[in-house]
Amino acid sequence: MQNGESTLAAGETSPAKKQVPEEITKQSFRHKVWRHLESNSLALFPRPVYNRIPNFKGANEAAAKLAELDVFKNATTIKVNPDKPQEPVRVLCLEQKKTLYVPVPRLQNGFLNRLELPEEENGQAAIKQAVSRKGMETFGKPIGIEESVSLDLVVMGSVAVSKEGYRIGKGRGYGDLEFGLMMHMKAIKPNTIVVTTVHDCQVFDTLPAELFGPHDVPIDIIVTPTEVIETQRMSQRPVGILWHLLSNRRLQLMPVLGQLRDIEMLAGRSCVLKEVDTDVEDRGTTRPRKLRRRTRSHKSHSEGEGNTTEGDDAKSGKPRRASRRRNSHKAAANTAAARDDGKRDERHRRPKRPKPVIDFSVKISNIGPNTRVRDLKQALSERGVKPQVMVWKGFRGFCYLHFFKPGPQKGEGDAAAGAASMAGVLAALAAMSLGGADDDKPRLLTVEPAPPRNAEANQEPVAVAQ
CATH class of the missing domain: 3.30.70.330 (RRM (RNA recognition motif) domain)
Known part of the structure; x- marks a missing residue:
């Protein structure tokens, strides 16, 4: 996926033109990237990469290139997303004795985990285990939103990014919500750098600014297996959680949001939620379904050929009628057998126990x-x-x-x-x-x-x- 293709996909519209064609959406860019990674053998486990932060070939190289930057070397506290392509970054953080924070997956059972390895388990095998999905729960110490955390560097996963700093995630909003919660904790400082590691094909020259809102987190530095890109940062960072963009369903799925809303409301701040549940972008059809061809046995295929040719019908009219009669008798027998089986099932079916009230x-x-x-x-x-x-x-x-x-x-x-x-x-x-x-x-x-x-x-x- 060349940069020229990216510019063309963005529509090549002038800055004065605010309208974006209906077919140009965040989801269209996601699908372009996912399809390109899969069709060009650039995707790694877990696959397929559709509806994920995609793991890509070269993730280790991108992590190593990030580790060479001063923003990584000088950082002591780093937050890294829990997705597979950023696993090499988490390994480097623990190897270099940095304080590593990882969000709880989907924010379902808390907010942040601080990964702490026992002193006797600091080898490479223990680190590899700690940064896995299960290990992040085993070795993670839960951190609440009222605790004091100060981050020097934030590493996010992405599906698509632009050199202007615009970022597109997988469409569920977890990364943006995590950032808003960290802003509430005052863990994000003005000098905190936001980085993403991606494959080169995930980088676009430009993305339509009209697709992005005040909740979208901009990227400061893009690191690929081959280059480091300092973005132009065309948008401002979110100031916190934008409650009017969230529905009550989202709070039920993520209790930490409900906890924060209670704190905000007790402080006298307005936290009015949206009434219509549209805070999660409609995915639509992300993967084209392959139509499965119906196959026939050799016998049925031969009979079908004899019954679909007009000349053969004239020559063999009786066998055709006989075949239909046999099929109708067979279908009737199958129906009767199914009816008898249904009656036997009803006789032997146990009565349902009353449900407790x-x-x-x-x-x-x-x-x-x-x-x-x-x-x-x-x-x-x-x-x-x-x-x-x-x-x-x-x-x-x-x-x-x-x-x-x-x-x-x-x-x-x-x-x-x-x-x-x-x-x-x-x-x-x-x-x-x-x-x-x-x-x-x-x-x-x-x-x-x-x-x-x-x-x-x-x-x-x-x-x-x-």
């Missing part, structure tokens, strides 16, 4: 950030409280206990649990305090009634209390 629910608040679900389960068990379902939101400081209506249950324990009452549970949990391993002192928990909720309709992660 929530009788009442209790909310427990003021849970410490270091408290684990097992700590609360043990405290509940000591007080004789056995909920059927626990919805754990400890990282946001609360959880829900759901108690089912009494009914025919198997076992005495289940029946006793089903017979629990709201007043009894509140009395048993009164003045309960709980602390995590790293807390200075236990916290007094707030226990209050919560509106009953349908356990099956609840889309939050649940843990069954044993």
Whole structure:
């Protein structure tokens, strides 16, 4: 993909012309890059690279070229995205004893992890394991949005970038949201450099400025396997999270956003969300589907040829009618057999068990950030409280206990649990305090009634209390 092609794809419009053809979108550039990497054997595992930050041949060379820059040598704290093409950069950070921060994938269970290797496990094998997807969870220490972090360098993954500093990600908005959260933490300083490592074919001379908004993060330096490009930075960095661009669904998927919104609202700041859920760009059809040709056996193919030629029909009319009769008899027999099988299945099908119905629910608040679900389960068990379902939101400081209506249950324990009452549970949990391993002192928990909720309709992660 040559730069000339990139300019042509961008439309070669004059700066005064603000309209962009409908077919020119961020997704069109993504698809161009993904298709080029796949069709020219430039893509590496995981494949296919569609809908990903693409891993490319030369990622190690690009990382090595980045390590030669003063911005990397002088940096002590670096944040690197968790995608595969930036894995070599994460390796270099740990090898050179730099403080490495990695975002939690998709921001589903937190925000940042600081990778810390034990002193006895600082070899190459341990580093390779630590920078993998599983290793980042094992060796990562969770960092909340209220903690103090100062970053010297930010390394982002990209699908397409331009020499003007415009960046296109994979379309889910994770990179932009991570940047906005880091701006809230004041981890990004005016002198913090933003770098991306990409293949040469992912670099465009220009991209339409009209495709980008105030939430898009601009790139300062582009590093490829063959060159280093200092961009012109045509746009400003986001100042934080732009709430009016997000829907409530996004907050449900990423609890850390809900936590930040609560903090902002308590400080008296406006955090109005958008009503229409369009904060994720419509992907459309990103990969052309290959139509699967229907194949026939040699016998059926021969019969088809005899039945589709007008001359053959005249010569062999009777065999044709006989063939149709055989097929109709065969189809009728198959239908009857299927009907009989359906009746047998209905006779042997077990009746469905009635689904449990929530009788009442209790909310427990003021849970410490270091408290684990097992700590609360043990405290509940000591007080004789056995909920059927626990919805754990400890990282946001609360959880829900759901108690089912009494009914025919198997076992005495289940029946006793089903017979629990709201007043009894509140009395048993009164003045309960709980602390995590790293807390200075236990916290007094707030226990209050919560509106009953349908356990099956609840889309939050649940843990069954044993």
